[in-house]
Amino acid sequence: MNDFIEKLGTFSEEDIAILEKEVQQHMCAKDTCLLKKGEVCSSVYFVKEGAVYHHTTDKDGNLHVIDVNTTNDWVLNHKSFTSRKPSTYQIQVYEDSELYELSITSIHKLIALSPSFLQMGKLLEVVTSRLRFFDGNYTADEKYAYILSNKPELLQKFPQMILASYLKMTPETLSRVRKRVS
């Protein structure tokens, strides 16, 4: 649990003690749903080991992958979490994973006990900000190269279909990009 707490911020010994009481540890099987479409996001997860993806399916049955997380990543729908409005997509475990969970009620309790826990709010803003290429007009090659140099573990954890959807290209294109860039 140390790496989890370290990533959360800097805390005193006492703070860590009360924090540890609030954190729940889970072993989640593949396909476990962490947040259903329509539910309000009320927990923050941290991936100790494993893989998680955020997705939705449109009326034509096409899968849209919104986000992907692996080891040492934070997992939450930040928009739903902060606005307390229903999530527009699902968060699901992609492979058997070990997760830490901190509920919103625990977070409120912690902040009431020690204001040093306020730093978590800032953190969650940062960790959930979207990757560069979702704003600008990047080519398929640039998007792949970005992942390759910034988060190559995604390429190992997820199959081409999921990655292609996440990168907004077809699996065929991703296959060709892969060959081209390597």
Add this chain to the structure above:
Amino acid sequence: MNDFIEKLGTFSEEDIAILEKEVQQHMCAKDTCLLKKGEVCSSVYFVKEGAVYHHTTDKDGNLHVIDVNTTNDWVLNHKSFTSRKPSTYQIQVYEDSELYELSITSIHKLIALSPSFLQMGKLLEVVTSRLRFFDGNYTADEKYAYILSNKPELLQKFPQMILASYLKMTPETLSRVRKRVS
């Protein structure tokens, strides 16, 4: 000033009286800068009449239009405003405009005087959320059709170059789309 206050929320007579003392009314000439790149956004504007655009210029000298506002729109860099971090772009008046301004210090003062002003925070979140098509993969025709049915006044106020940049297409493409869709 009534339409401005109405859009801000629902307030008592006394609230409106203290609010009106804080609002500054401006006549701004074309090209007046409301927020410079690098400054922290510290005011919210409301367009009584006119046109405003948010833009930046990259190292190759290309103009990138991030947002456009016309009559009855709110104007602010929400990210800079809430994070208190420097703006990455400029906000500028595009044609002579009549604007109302509410500074962040005024907002804090108002909230201290009456908690009913807290509703403004929610409002600003909503009004600054990006239009649908900036997430998904929409065609040039779809983007134009969306503006045409949801904010046609933009097409009157701004020249093709600005609109094309905002819609992430070339002016040539926008010209052809225009003919095609109409």
Add this chain to the structure above:
DNA sequence: ACATACACTTGATTAAGATCAAGAACGTAA
């Protein structure tokens, strides 16, 4: 009225990626 500048249009060509289609590689179950 003329010149200059600027915005817009239109056409021809190019490039990126999607789509369609077929086959290869690999795992799992009978």
Add this chain to the structure above:
DNA sequence: TTACGTTCTTGATCTTAATCAAGTGTATGT
């Protein structure tokens, strides 16, 4: 082992929009 279902690869073609280039307005000032 064979058979089936995936996932991934590869090729051929098509579509969208960018680029390049040459026009056509249209306003502004002299």
